Amino acid sequence: MAEETAAALKAKERADKKKKNPHVWPELPFKELMCAVVVMFVLIVWALLLDAPLGEIATPSRTENPAKAPWYFIGLQEILVYFDPWYSGVVLPSIIMIGLMAIPYLDTNPKGVGEYNFSARKFAMVNFLIGYFMWMFAIVVGQFMRGPSWLFFWPWEVWDDSGHHDEITLFNIDNKTSIIALAIYAIVGFALPKLLKMKWAKNLDWTRYTITISLLLLMYLVPVKVVLRQIFHVRYLIATPWINF
Amino acid sequence: MTLKEKIMASQIWKSIFRHDFEDTPSNRGKVIRSNVFLHLHPLRIPEHAMKIRFTWCMGGITFFAFLVECITGILLMFYYHPVIEYAYMDMKYLQFDVPFGQILRNVHRWGAHLMVFTVMLHMLRVFLTGSYKRPREFNWVIGVVLLTLTLLMSFTGYLLPWDQLAYWAITVGTNMGAATPFIGVEGPFAIVDKFNDVRFVLLGGTTVGANALLRFYVAHVIAIPAIVFVGCAIHFWRIRKDGGISRPL
Numbered sequence: 474m475a476e477e478t479a480a481a482l483k484a485k486e487r488a489d490k491k492k493k494n495p496h497v498w499p500e501l502p503f504k505e506l507m508c509a510v511v512v513m514f515v516l517i518v519w520a521l522l523l524d525a526p527l528g529e530i531a532t533p534s535r536t537e538n539p540a541k542a543p544w545y546f547i548g549l550q551e552i553l554v555y556f557d558p559w560y561s562g563v564v565l566p567s568i569i570m571i572g573l574m575a576i577p578y579l580d581t582n583p584k585g586v587g588e589y590n591f592s593a594r595k596f597a598m599v600n601f602l603i604g605y606f607m608w609m610f611a612i613v614v615g616q617f618m619r620g621p622s623w624l625f626f627w628p629w630e631v632w633d634d635s636g637h638h639d640e641i642t643l644f645n646i647d648n649k650t651s652i653i654a655l656a657i658y659a660i661v662g663f664a665l666p667k668l669l670k671m672k673w674a675k676n677l678d679w680t681r682y683t684i685t686i687s688l689l690l691l692m693y694l695v696p697v698k699v700v701l702r703q704i705f706h707v708r709y710l711i712a713t714p715w716i717n718f
Numbered sequence: 719m720t721l722k723e724k725i726m727a728s729q730i731w732k733s734i735f736r737h738d739f740e741d742t743p744s745n746r747g748k749v750i751r752s753n754v755f756l757h758l759h760p761l762r763i764p765e766h767a768m769k770i771r772f773t774w775c776m777g778g779i780t781f782f783a784f785l786v787e788c789i790t791g792i793l794l795m796f797y798y799h800p801v802i803e804y805a806y807m808d809m810k811y812l813q814f815d816v817p818f819g820q821i822l823r824n825v826h827r828w829g830a831h832l833m834v835f836t837v838m839l840h841m842l843r844v845f846l847t848g849s850y851k852r853p854r855e856f857n858w859v860i861g862v863v864l865l866t867l868t869l870l871m872s873f874t875g876y877l878l879p880w881d882q883l884a885y886w887a888i889t890v891g892t893n894m895g896a897a898t899p900f901i902g903v904e905g906p907f908a909i910v911d912k913f914n915d916v917r918f919v920l921l922g923g924t925t926v927g928a929n930a931l932l933r934f935y936v937a938h939v940i941a942i943p944a945i946v947f948v949g950c951a952i953h954f955w956r957i958r959k960d961g962g963i964s965r966p967l
């Protein structure tokens with residue numbers, strides 16, 4: 474009798490599991506097919522309504538102004554306003570790619586897998602979303618709000634030189650001040666989460682903590698530099714004959 | 719016996735389809751198992767994973783866009799010469815002379831934009847569902863590689879029409895190569911000259927020219943797509959090896 478109920482229970486459990494894990498056929502391939510049909514339909518309508526751009530034939534002697542990168546790289550081009558090419562075009566994108574790859578090894582919080590769970594992983598969510606948003610923001614500004622010589626124009630403005638682009642003189646902060654400021658930025662950045670006893674900081678070992686904070690400080694240096702440049706007209710924090718930052 | 723029954727009983731049919739199509743649990747398994755493409759799927763998956771509101775179907779759409787690009791790309795290759803004497807003329811030829819040439823080019827161009835856009839959204843979805851966490855860490859890494867390759871694939875294609883937009887966008891882009899620290903001629907601490915730095919490797923020259931067009935063409939039509947294809951194979955295989963699509967504990 475007891476054996477029978479146990480077997481019946483097992484069978485029921487198995488049946489439940491199967492119900493939660495339904496057959497892939499036919500539902501999933503059908504959904505995929507429908508997705509493909511909708512995407513193909515959208516693409517064809519898009520292609521009927523809008524022609525792929527084709528400018529005049531390439532003429533190396535006639536510079537295009539503005540010469541815009543395709544939209545997915547325009548974020549980096551926009552960052553060129555704030556950093557020299559070695560950083561915005563090479564080092565920063567490399568850090569971004571390596572940083573993205575590092576995420577799974579830095580985030581040890583086991584919660585929120587396979588579900589949209591914001592509250593269980595606030596720290597990861599907030600910082601990733603800010604980074605993602607900055608990327609999109611740079612793309613939108615670069616794509617829609619930059620005109621000749623990369624001057625700022627609202628999307629509804631015509632690209633003329635009607636005078637609201639007064640030449641701004643930029644200045645460099647002297648290196649000593651900057652190094653001290655950057656050191657304070659780094660020290661505060663490293664110490665604050667631990668001092669405030671933030672939960673995520675408590676759960677990270679030192680290696681992961683150091684790498685996480687370093688990457689985040691580098692990420693937030695971008696908006697910091699944007700503010701310094703746009704509001705305080707700072708060109709470089711560090712200026713040397715070899716390298717500027 | 720009707721004709722249909724005869725055909726379905728024939729040796730030829732049976733050699734191709736090894737099961738009948740009655741909707742039974744066993745056949746549902748066999749359909750998936752006996753088809754190499756459908757076999758990318760497991761036989762059963764959790765209910766939530768089939769919901770479009772969970773995956774947004776974004777990985778799937780990215781892959782579909784890639785396939786569309788492969789097919790339209792191969793068709794375009796019949797009309798395109800990667801040399802500066804012809805490249806631009808071929809675009810005009812496609813637009814004004816080739817039957818359906820304009821729409822072919824349009825689908826290829828907008829499909830590329832779509833793929834970049836959906837891969838970005840796919841990454842966002844994977845992040846939001848925490849799907850990169852153990853044991854899926856490495857598949858996320860492969861994903862980031864695929865993201866980079868997707869961007870490069872689009873970027874190399876951008877030069878091929880050989881118009882002003884393309885020429886100057888690629889000039890701006892590859893000048894970044896020259897700014898690389900140490901191995902770019904204009905970069906900090908340069909230890910190279912302009913004939914052996916990063917930009918030279920990218921362009922096969924110091925400026926965008928015939929060699930650059932050829933390099934970008936080869937990268938665009940074969941080198942990068944081949945790597946993306948292998949990358950996707952690993953990506954999909956890993957989804958299953960890592961325990962299937964992510965689910966709540």
Ligand code: HEM
Pocket residue numbers: 773775776777778780781784837840841844847849850854857858859860861862864865868946950953957962963964
């Ligand atoms: C060419 C580009 C890519 C293609 C074709 C692709 C395709 C797919 C597909 C079809 C899936 C199945 C579930 C779904 O559709 O969401 C998937 C899952 C996954 N992808 Fe991608 N992907 C690409 C790029 C990426 C990127 C950029 C990332 C992250 C940086 C990524 C990380 C993942 C991970 C971790 C999973 C497992 C998700 C889970 O278990 O819930 N993939 N991918």
